[in-house]
C-alpha cells in the first residue's frame with residue numbers, strides 16, 4: 001500500500017474528520033512534550049489495546065515519520081521517553097522469561113521508528129505476588145521509587 005495516496009482521500013466524511021482530529025490532538029500533545037513517560041500494564045505479553053490504539057494515532061506519515069528516497073525516517077527529534085511497565089509476572093532482563101515481555105521491544109521499536117531513540121525502561125514486575133499479599137507494598141515500591149528517582 002502506498003500510504004502517501006491515502007492522504008488525498010482521507011477525512012472526506014465527518015466520521016473520518018473526527019477520527020483525524022483525535023489523531024491530530026494526540027500528535028500535538030506528543031510534540032509539545034520534551035519527555036514522554038508512558039506507564040502501561042503488560043497484557044498477554046504486550047501493550048494493551050488502548051495503548052496500541054494511541055500508538056496507531058500518533059504514528060502518522062508526514063507528521064511523525066516520513067518516507068523518502070532513503071526509506072523511512074522518524075520526524076520526532078530531540079525527545080526522551082521513559083516506559084514503565086507493570087506486570088503480574090517478572091521479566092528480568094537476562095532471565096528465561098525476558099523474551100515473553102514483548103512490550104519493551106515493541107515500545108522501543110515504535111518510538112525509535114518515529115525518531116525517539118533516547119529511552120529508559122522501568123520494569124514494575126510482580127504485581128500478582130503483590131495482589132496476593134505475598135509481597136508487602138512498601139517492599140514492592142521501594143526499588144521502583146529508587147529507579148524513578150534515578151531516571152528523572
Ligand SMILES: Cc1cc2nc3c(=O)[nH]c(=O)nc-3n(C[C@H](O)[C@H](O)[C@H](O)COP(=O)(O)O)c2cc1C
Pocket residue numbers: 041042043044045046086087088089090127128131
Ligand atoms: C487481560 C490481562 C492480561 C494480562 N496479561 C499479563 C501478562 O501477559 N503477563 C503479566 O505478567 N501480567 C499480565 N497481566 C497482569 C497485569 O500486568 C497487571 O494487572 C498489572 O501489572 C497491573 O496490576 P494490578 O492489576 O494489580 O493493578 C494481565 C492482566 C490482564 C487484566
